[in-house]
Amino acid sequence: MEYFYPIGNDPENEPLLELLPNGYMFASKIFYPFIMMPKLWHSSNSEIPHKYYPVKEDILKFGKPLTWEELRKSSGLRNIAEMSIAVTAALTGAEYCRKVYRRPDLSNKLENHLVENIYFPLEDQFSVLLMRDMLSVLASNGAKRIKFATISGEQGTYKISDINAEMIIKLCSEPITICDENKDFIFTCNFDEVAAVFSAKKDCRELLTRNHLEGIIFDEKTPLVWENYNYFLLK
Known part of the structure; x- marks a missing residue:
């Protein structure tokens, strides 16, 4: 294989x-x-060097999954395709990705509705x-x-x-x-x-x-x- x-x-x-x-x-x-960690929860260990992100061991123990559909609805995006474009634009930077994903308006709409204890999925x-x-x-x-x-x-x-x-x-x-x-x-x-x-x-x-x-x-x-x-x- x-x-x-x-x-x-x-x-x-x-x-x-x-x-x-x-x-x-x-x-x-x-x-x-997406990953929701308990409110006010924090660890000294981070999965990502340049910014704080929960390590996988802690995600498995304490993390709760949030569906794209849940966050699509709360952020006001029209459909799951817009949600996918927003996620990709937010993670890769709207100016660097494929043309279809160059939608900072959608990524901003999504990010503005994320609270501190909710994390994007890892790429x-x-x-x-x-x-x-x-x-x-x-x-x-x-x-x-x-x-x-x-x-x-x-x-x-x-x-x-x-x-x-x-x-x-x-x-x-x-x-x-x-x-x-x-x-x-x-x-x-x-x-x-x-x-x-x-x-x-x-x-x-x-x-x-x-x-x-x-x-x-x-x-x-x-x-x-x-x-x-x-x-x-x-x-």
Whole structure:
């Protein structure tokens, strides 16, 4: 197994479903939740060197996930595509990202409604708050193990029932691809992204919803940069 991410040659126009491995016909983008820490809570340790951000151990113990839809509603953004544009513009800087994300008006609207104890999701890696739900999806066809491959070349296998907090943090530390042992389902992530790409050999919207995963579903023409195209809301 090797690291895989369906970015293609033209992620703003190339249909994502055409970039999946043979046999895969369903794809979804899974949003990483925002993180709410207890009020007045603070630690001397920070995940990010240049500004304070809770470390993953503390997020697992004390953090509460907030959906994009919750924050979309409270900030007054019109739809989930605007929310995605606002999140990307806020994290990458509206002047440096793709044209579709150059919307400081939307990022300001979102940031103005975030209180001090709410944090953006981290880029470049899976969210630790989603990993248990992702593992439930991977195990749903009876798989007992997962396989993983990082962008840096590390590969391995974990028994699902053995995965603990330390292993979750390892799986949420860099761009990585994980799948069940039968390769029925794949989750993968990349740099500068706060959403994972999920792909499967069958329609899995009910499975994803049952496991509390939020996102959008790609149709046959939707590219990776999906916000200006048709999509189906996963809810």
